[in-house]
Amino acid sequence: MAKKKSTGGEDASGTNAAAATGSAPRPLAAPVAAPAATPARSPLPAQPYVVLARKYRPQTFDDLIGQSAMVQTLTNAFASGRIAQGYMLTGVRGIGKTTTARILARALNYEREATAEHPAAHRPTIDIRIPGRHCAEIMESRHPDVIEMDAASNTGIDNIREIIESARYRPILARHKVFIIDEVHMLSKGAFNALLKTLEEPPDHVKFVFATTEIRKVPVTVLSRCQRFDLRRVDVPELMQHFRNIIGTEGALADDDALALIARAAEGSVRDGLSILDQAIASSATQGSDAHAERASGTHAERASGTHAERASGTHAERASGTHAERASGTTGRSHVTAAAVRSMLGLADRGRILDLLTHLMRGDAKASLDALASLHKDGAEPIQALTDLADAVHVVSRIKATGADGAADVLSAEERRRVGGFAAQLSMPLLARAWQMLLKAIEEAGRAPDQFAAAEMALIRIAYMADLPSPDEVIRALGGASLPAGRGRAVPPQPGAGTQGLVDQGPAIDQAASSATGENPDLAATAERDVGGARLAVDAGLDSIDADLDLERDLGFDDPAESGASAPALAPPIRSFADVVDLAGGRRDAKLKVHLDEHVSLVKFDANAGAIDLFLLPGAPPELAND
Known part of the structure; x- marks a missing residue:
């Protein structure tokens, strides 16, 4: 077969190579395929990706962060030769318990030959910055003398029996045979009991290192045989x-x-x-x-x-x-x-928008609060997460108000510190405490509600209206300590200087105090003004309910000191019988307790000398009656 004359482009594409071997000519479209040299661009196979938590796992005690107390204790113990037979490492997940156990096993079995720069090492030491003979195998969990066991999947006594049998034999390569038992609290009661004797008096070549997240589930008999190290959470x-x-x-x-x-x-x-x-x-x-x-x-x-x-x-x-x-x-x-990007990825709400939401709540603006929550929810923030972030903001404001501007400096930016500082200067601690309690209740309710967003909205409405109302101490100050009217309803007008008249007289002073307290922040000035107005309304609205309580007390047989002119005795009468206890409750105007003592208890024993009363609670009696 005669050869076809080729061009330079065809030589590069390999068409002539096909013709030279005697194969049929390729179609015209065949040369358009990718060049054969393409795979040569990546001669090495792609390495599998290693996550950051594994890639940057600490290799020495110097690499551990936030555990300086434990490192110092172990350094002194190794330097003085006071190495315990067992160590108990406890802490939250991901704090470095298993990594510390491996580093500890590496320090116990550290061996290094002498070099021109470093002397030989043939004893346990904390200075393991230079990799030794067994270091790589231990850190990769493949050393024959460092046995790791997951107690979550090996909980029975048979697994512990294997450890006890293996502990009798000396190590194969290393100096010590180290048993690392992770999640040790998952062991059964029989497994713990089987381990006690060996843990208390192990062979000289055996060391135990335990790791757990539930230290309270570990028997005290095991804890007493180990040195315990609590790995703390790492600060922000x-x-x-x-x-x-x-x-x-x-x-x-x-x-x-x-x-x-x-x-x-x-x-x-x-x-x-x-x-x-x-x-x-x-x-x-x-x-x-x-x-x-x-x-x-x-x-x-x-x-x-x-x-x-x-x-x-x-x-x-x-x-x-x-x-x-x-x-x-x-x-x-x-x-x-x-x-x-992080907020969007984690579904978090913007801290600045959370502070805006807190501003709307403290103003008592329910509509703006609901709009802010809807905007956060539309951008991906979960309702419970928004309430949690709002509670965190209230906590930060309260902390700064109690401890100063440096109370939360490590978790806030400069702009956030400025805004939170303004909240701390303008909001009272009782208001912040009430908001905190209501948010905790709201988070709990939203977790149980079929519609979490609706539950979050109702919580914000309650907090907004709560912020618009005066606190009890503000009402008392507004009343000026005036006595309550003695008659039923509003039939008997209050005396001059008392009741609502005292509130009217003190109104300008209260308004002036409120304006001076909020003069630096016009946004919160309206809230303070509504608080004072709310105090006046609360006094008028609450008088009827107070009078109703007085009528109930009179129906139960209590005399009103204001009507009878009698004054309370300076010293309570001696208590010689259970009837005296009931009379004492009536004398102190505790109608609820008097009813319970009359109708819902049965006297078992009364000892006046010892001051002890044994009662049998009848149906209808509250369980906390004994505390009252």
Whole structure:
């Protein structure tokens, strides 16, 4: 068969190679296929991604953050040779219990040959910055003398019996045989009992390290045989600095507000925080990848529409592997984690919008409060999360009011500190305390409600109207300590200087005090003015209910001291019988207690000398009657 004369482009595409082997000629469209050299762009296989929590797992005690007390204790113990036979590590999830156990096993079995820079090490030590003979295997949980067991899946006595049998034999390679039992509180009662003797007097070559999140479920007999270390939650500033270092190592960017949100959401857990940070980096990199894909599908497609010879040329290959690769690895794909992205990812509400919602509530503006909640819900914030953030804001305001401006400096930005400081200066502590209690109740109710958004709206309505009402002490101050009217209803007018007349006389003074207290904040001035007006209305509205209570007391046989002119005795009469107790309740005008003592209890024993009364509660008696 005669050879076809080929062009340079066909030589590059490999068409002649097919003809030289005697195969049939390819169709004309065949040369348009991708060049055969494409797989050579990535000669190495892609490595599996390792999450940040595993990639940056501490390898030495110096890498641990927030556990300085434990590190100092272990350093002194290893230096003096006072190494216990068992250690109990407790703390919340993701705080570093298992990692600390592995580092401890590495320190117990640390061995290093002498080098020109460092001497040999053949004894337990905390200084393990240079990897030793067994370090890699121990940290990867594949050393034959460091046995890790998950007590959550190995709870029975048979599993502990295997450990006891294995403890008799000396280690194969290392100095000590270390048993790491995670989630030790999951062991059965029989398993704990079987472990006691070996734990109390183990062989010299055996060490135990336990880790648990439920320290109260571990028997006291086990705790007394171990040295206990409580790994504390990591503070927000420490977590932020740790995340900042990791962000720099990963080549990404992150705002401080975003890192603060992640640190607060982690709740002191390093692993939780790294998981959120990992997700935030991936979420923020999506925009860069999308933009890069659009450019790649545009500009690159235009170049790909040329002739086959041009595509197969070396110049195009250089462009594909050079400029295109540079753009792919440059700033286009660099992640930038922002606070808005973190809030959207976690379903959190903006702190500034939460403070706006708090402003509407403290003004008593129910409509604006509901609109603010609806806006937060539309942007992805869950109703319970919005109430929780609102309660957190009330707590921060109360803390700053009680301790000063530095009470929450580590969790607030400069703008947030300014706004929260204004709330602390204008709102009273009783109002903040009532708002806190109502929010806690609202969070509980919303969790049980079939419609959480409706429950959250009702809670905001209650808080808004509560903020518009005066507190009891404001009502008392407005009344000026006036005595209540003695007659039924409003039949007997109050005397001059008492009752509502005293309130009218003190009105200008109260208005002046309210205006001076809120002069710096016009937004809250209206609230203070409504509080004073509400106090006047509350006095008039509450007189009828107070008179009704007085009528009930008279129906029960109580005499009104105001009508009879009798004054209370200076000293209570001696109590010699149960009837005296009932009379004492009546003398102190406790109608509810007197009714319960008359109708809902049966006397068992009365000892006047010992001051003891034994009563049998009849049906209808409240359980807390004994405390009254």
